[in-house]
Amino acid sequence: MATTTTTTAARARVDRLERIWEERPGLLGWLTTTDHKRIGILYLFTSLAFFGAGGVEALLIRTQLLGPDKTVLTPQQYDAVFTMHGVTMIFLFVIPISIGAFGNYLLPLQIGARDMAFPRLNALSFWMFAASGIFIYIGLAVGQAPSAGWFNYVPLASKTYSPNLGIDFYALGLIFNGISSTVASANFIVTIFKLRAPGMSLNRMPLFCYAFLAVSFALLFALPVLSVSLIFLELDRQLGFHFYDIAHGGDPLLWQHLFWIFGHPEVYIIILPAFGIATSIIPTFVRRRMVAFPLVALAELLVAFIGFGVWAHHMFATGLSTATTVYFAAASLVIVIPSGIQLFAWIMTIVTGTPEFKTPLLWIVGFIVFFIIGGLSGIMFAAIPFDQQLTDTYFVVAHFHFVIFGAAVFPILGGLHYWFPKVTGRMYHEGLGKVSFWLTFTGTMVTFFPMHILGLLGMPRRNYTYPRDMGWTGFNVLESIGSYVLAAGLVLIAVNLAMSLRRGAPAGNDPWKAPTLEWATSSPPPPYNFAVIPAVSSPYAMWDPEDREKDVRNLEAGVLVLEQGHETPTSTVVDAEWDEVVEMPSDSPWPISLALALSGMFAMLLLAHWVTAGVFLAFAALVLLAWHSKEPQEA
Amino acid sequence: MSATRRKLPLDALQWFGLLGAPLAWMTQFLIGLSFQFAQCNAAGTTWSLPVHGWAIAALAAAAVIGVLGLGAAAVLYRTISSADEGEIPHAARLRFMSILGLTISSLFIWLILMAGLGATFTDRCVQS
Amino acid sequence: MSAVTRSTEASGGAEIRGVERNRLSQPNGWWGIVLLIATEATLLLAIVGTYYYLRFQATQWPPRGIAAPSVALPLVMMGVLLLTSVPMQLAAVATRAGRVGPTRALIVLAMLVQAGYLAVQIILLRNDLLDFSPAATAYGSIYFTMIVAHHAHVAIGLLLDVGILIRLIGGLTDYRAVGVRAIALYWHFVNLMAIIVVLTQLSPSL
Numbered sequence: 001m002a003t004t005t006t007t008t009a010a011r012a013r014v015d016r017l018e019r020i021w022e023e024r025p026g027l028l029g030w031l032t033t034t035d036h037k038r039i040g041i042l043y044l045f046t047s048l049a050f051f052g053a054g055g056v057e058a059l060l061i062r063t064q065l066l067g068p069d070k071t072v073l074t075p076q077q078y079d080a081v082f083t084m085h086g087v088t089m090i091f092l093f094v095i096p097i098s099i100g101a102f103g104n105y106l107l108p109l110q111i112g113a114r115d116m117a118f119p120r121l122n123a124l125s126f127w128m129f130a131a132s133g134i135f136i137y138i139g140l141a142v143g144q145a146p147s148a149g150w151f152n153y154v155p156l157a158s159k160t161y162s163p164n165l166g167i168d169f170y171a172l173g174l175i176f177n178g179i180s181s182t183v184a185s186a187n188f189i190v191t192i193f194k195l196r197a198p199g200m201s202l203n204r205m206p207l208f209c210y211a212f213l214a215v216s217f218a219l220l221f222a223l224p225v226l227s228v229s230l231i232f233l234e235l236d237r238q239l240g241f242h243f244y245d246i247a248h249g250g251d252p253l254l255w256q257h258l259f260w261i262f263g264h265p266e267v268y269i270i271i272l273p274a275f276g277i278a279t280s281i282i283p284t285f286v287r288r289r290m291v292a293f294p295l296v297a298l299a300e301l302l303v304a305f306i307g308f309g310v311w312a313h314h315m316f317a318t319g320l321s322t323a324t325t326v327y328f329a330a331a332s333l334v335i336v337i338p339s340g341i342q343l344f345a346w347i348m349t350i351v352t353g354t355p356e357f358k359t360p361l362l363w364i365v366g367f368i369v370f371f372i373i374g375g376l377s378g379i380m381f382a383a384i385p386f387d388q389q390l391t392d393t394y395f396v397v398a399h400f401h402f403v404i405f406g407a408a409v410f411p412i413l414g415g416l417h418y419w420f421p422k423v424t425g426r427m428y429h430e431g432l433g434k435v436s437f438w439l440t441f442t443g444t445m446v447t448f449f450p451m452h453i454l455g456l457l458g459m460p461r462r463n464y465t466y467p468r469d470m471g472w473t474g475f476n477v478l479e480s481i482g483s484y485v486l487a488a489g490l491v492l493i494a495v496n497l498a499m500s501l502r503r504g505a506p507a508g509n510d511p512w513k514a515p516t517l518e519w520a521t522s523s524p525p526p527p528y529n530f531a532v533i534p535a536v537s538s539p540y541a542m543w544d545p546e547d548r549e550k551d552v553r554n555l556e557a558g559v560l561v562l563e564q565g566h567e568t569p570t571s572t573v574v575d576a577e578w579d580e581v582v583e584m585p586s587d588s589p590w591p592i593s594l595a596l597a598l599s600g601m602f603a604m605l606l607l608a609h610w611v612t613a614g615v616f617l618a619f620a621a622l623v624l625l626a627w628h629s630k631e632p633q634e635a
Numbered sequence: 636m637s638a639t640r641r642k643l644p645l646d647a648l649q650w651f652g653l654l655g656a657p658l659a660w661m662t663q664f665l666i667g668l669s670f671q672f673a674q675c676n677a678a679g680t681t682w683s684l685p686v687h688g689w690a691i692a693a694l695a696a697a698a699v700i701g702v703l704g705l706g707a708a709a710v711l712y713r714t715i716s717s718a719d720e721g722e723i724p725h726a727a728r729l730r731f732m733s734i735l736g737l738t739i740s741s742l743f744i745w746l747i748l749m750a751g752l753g754a755t756f757t758d759r760c761v762q763s
Numbered sequence: 764m765s766a767v768t769r770s771t772e773a774s775g776g777a778e779i780r781g782v783e784r785n786r787l788s789q790p791n792g793w794w795g796i797v798l799l800i801a802t803e804a805t806l807l808l809a810i811v812g813t814y815y816y817l818r819f820q821a822t823q824w825p826p827r828g829i830a831a832p833s834v835a836l837p838l839v840m841m842g843v844l845l846l847t848s849v850p851m852q853l854a855a856v857a858t859r860a861g862r863v864g865p866t867r868a869l870i871v872l873a874m875l876v877q878a879g880y881l882a883v884q885i886i887l888l889r890n891d892l893l894d895f896s897p898a899a900t901a902y903g904s905i906y907f908t909m910i911v912a913h914h915a916h917v918a919i920g921l922l923l924d925v926g927i928l929i930r931l932i933g934g935l936t937d938y939r940a941v942g943v944r945a946i947a948l949y950w951h952f953v954n955l956m957a958i959i960v961v962l963t964q965l966s967p968s969l
Binding site for chain 1: 767768769770771772782785786787788790791794795798799801802803805806809810813816817820821826897898899900901902903904905908922926929930936938939942
């Protein structure tokens with residue numbers, strides 16, 4: 001624990017906390033954990049495994065496109081590979097790593113809490129995520145992967161044109177995955193609202209937390225619409241309903257509307273945690289507070305909110321009337337303003353601070369470069385005539401890889417380096433870190449920038465090959481080479497971090513002299529996070545020395561130590577006035593059991609065994625009853 | 636002067652400044668689109684809905700609420716700025732929220748105008 | 764510090780009342796159910812929105828061969844369900860006052876009416892299925908999906924009622940008291956959605 005235990009009273013309190021919060025050892029401990037840090041680590045490694053799978057799929061695509069008329073993949077295999085690549089990267093990598101790994105691990109620490117508001121629900125969301133990923137990959141393993149693209153348009157995805165189980169794996173897997181993210185987002189919102197350290201009023205909450213508040217609300221409202229679209233699809237496919245079938249009064253565009261009402265907020269869900277990570281890293285490495293703090297906080301919320309009003313910009317080429325599309329074009333143009341506010345704030349903070357370009361900050365500068373270019377190509381699409389020319393070309397592929405890979409993943413990679421010392425207690429190798437950044441940055445630019453040109457030259461996306469005489473070959477070769485360079489950069493990161501896990505220099509509590517509260521405690525943090533709930537009077541708690549001295553005095557006096565049980569304080573939503581002390585549950589077998597029961601149910605739904613699915617659902621209900629029969633103070 | 640200030644419902648001003656304009660835009664958006672979908676599809680051959688009328692009405696109502704929201708945020712900002720140290724509880728948080736309200740209301744007024752004027756001046760059910 | 768409530772330790776009427784008096788903001792469980800309601804409401808509204816979307820694609824609705832829905836019985840049933848918000852809310856009030864006996868009785872009363880409602884709805888559903896099929900037209904698909912989605916939420920509510928009654932056998936703790944309040948809120952949501960769903964279901968006849 002960071003605060004020095006100078007008196008016997010303080011030491012006794014810390015000893016009591018250590019005993020009360022002791023974790024169950026071994027594998028069983030990991031399977032039944034409800035500790036947000038352990039759950040964050042579980043999410044991290046699982047999502048990195050899926051990143052690897054998605055990366056292999058990407059390299060297969062680029063190898064197939066290395067030259068015209070190649071036969072590395074058949075057309076059917078190509079369709080399955082790009083579909084799995086998209087589904088994996090979005091649902092099984094970037095969202096889980098941002099929210100499940102970074103969010104889970106860091107949020108309670110940044111708000112000065114001991115865990116999330118609903119620790120068992122937190123564990124459930126991990127096990128459901130892992131199960132949903134395995135579920136989808138079983139489809140690939142049995143040769144029935146989805147192959148209609150990550151947005152899965154009907155009628156291609158209907159039973160008539162996709163008769164095998166691939167689309168069912170997709171639909172049921174994503175419903176399952178969606179439940180995981182929905183419960184996680186409810187958990188995040190209640191945690192942010194109620195578990196902030198007393199004194200952390202909304203104007204004193206770190207910007208990272210604002211990003212996660214925005215993301216959580218977006219998930220809460222977007223995911224049900226996806227679930228509805230997928231339920232309709234499964235009803236059409238399995239029971240012969242006609243939601244999307246024009247011959248019987250349905251409409252294929254219904255799928256597009258429902259999917260994109262989810263799908264567009266989804267892409268802001270992808271980028272918002274990255275904004276949060278960037279706004280955490282910049283102040284640390286430029287030694288100054290963020291410029292225009294309130295506006296940056298607001299911008300994060302605005303992007304999520306306005307993002308619900310732009311969905312039909314994915315449908316500008318479907319024949320909707322202009323008077324309809326104008327609503328979406330207007331919102332699509334206005335949404336650039338909050339992003340612009342953040343860019344201005346980040347750049348001005350760097351320029352007016354004293355930057356130290358260590359690896360994490362390099363990743364953020366790379367992120368800013370990619371976000372500017374990707375954002376500009378995105379805003380070009382808001383012009384309807386432009387969009388109608390470039391829809392379904394490589395220009396779109398360029399845009400979204402710039403914003404997803406360049407702008408969402410770069411901060412994740414930077415964040416892995418930034419928080420590596422906190423999670424492991426060791427420093428990574430700085431030299432290797434810089435080399436891996438430049439390799440990845442170059443690889444990303446070389447892979448994805450030429451796609452803008454290819455799109456303008458008319459190369460359509462999702463084609464397994466291209467003709468020799470279109471003038472596209474050179475760019476494709478360049479892109480494929482770029483992808484191998486990119487892959488090398490990523491491998492080097494993995495090597496650096498794996499090596500440093502064993503051989504890195506000891507990090508100490510706060511190697512970066514950073515402003516947020518996770519740096520107040522040891523590296524790695526103890527199970528109870530903080531021996532004393534920190535005193536807070538600004539969003540840069542670690543840069544307020546009087547408050548940190550107050551912590552030492554509080555520990556000695558036993559104020560806000562809460563060592564009578566497995567306890568954390570709750571406070572009011574807006575001003576964080578101390579309200580109650582609540583008990584947190586500890587290890588529980590019920591979250592993983594419920595995830596298993598639901599997995600059984602989804603498997604039976606896939607195979608159209610309705611009664612057996614019902615049996616698994618009943619079993620799930622019994623598990624829920626058992627779960628609630630142990631109240632937090634008993635658990 | 637400070638007696639009048641103390642009578643102002645600062646929390647209400649805060650929330651209206653933050654939420655008034657966005658909710659007005661959301662309502663305008665939903666109304667405008669509902670009429671578009673109802674008229675510009677097959678069912679539109681069986682009725683003739685006042686799409687433009689509703690678009691203009693929604694634009695006007697939303698713009699008014701947006702401006703009121705901006706006003707609420709502005710009043711809150713001025714009240715906090717001109718108050719003495721410690722006179723108003725939670726002044727820092729209220730000031731923070733008023734800045735958010737000023738920004739959010741301005742942005743949404745702009746969006747309401749763009750969307751509403753765009754819909755008003757384009758042909759009803761034609762893809763141009 | 765000792766003045767701050769340790770709410771999860773509270774059990775029995777007097778302690779629960781004390782916790783309720785001292786609380787400055789809604790408990791975590793209340794926020795949890797509010798957010799669950801938000802997401803489920805979005806789900807049901809997306810289905811209702813689809814009904815209208817598909818309706819706007821049609822020149823005749825319901826399609827030829829399907830009768831417009833009869834109005835009287837569904838509206839009466841809706842009214843019956845709406846009434847159950849009263850005992851559920853009274854149960855929430857009783858639980859905040861720490862009175863477990865009335866809490867249990869009110870939930871049982873509400874549950875019996877809710878169960879009766881669901882039973883009648885299942886019979887009506889079966890009758891509708893004899894008239895027209897969800898696999899024949901988009902109208903049938905959305906009609907049945909929408910009402911079954913609502914019935915499913917009623918069924919979940921019944922399971923919640925059973926669950927909390929089982930927990931209340933052992934007396935009242937703050938955890939269970941928050942549970943009662945949460946379930947009451949859930950039922951208000953289900954009942955509000957009943958109005959929207961039933962009016963939509965009956966819209967061709969209204």
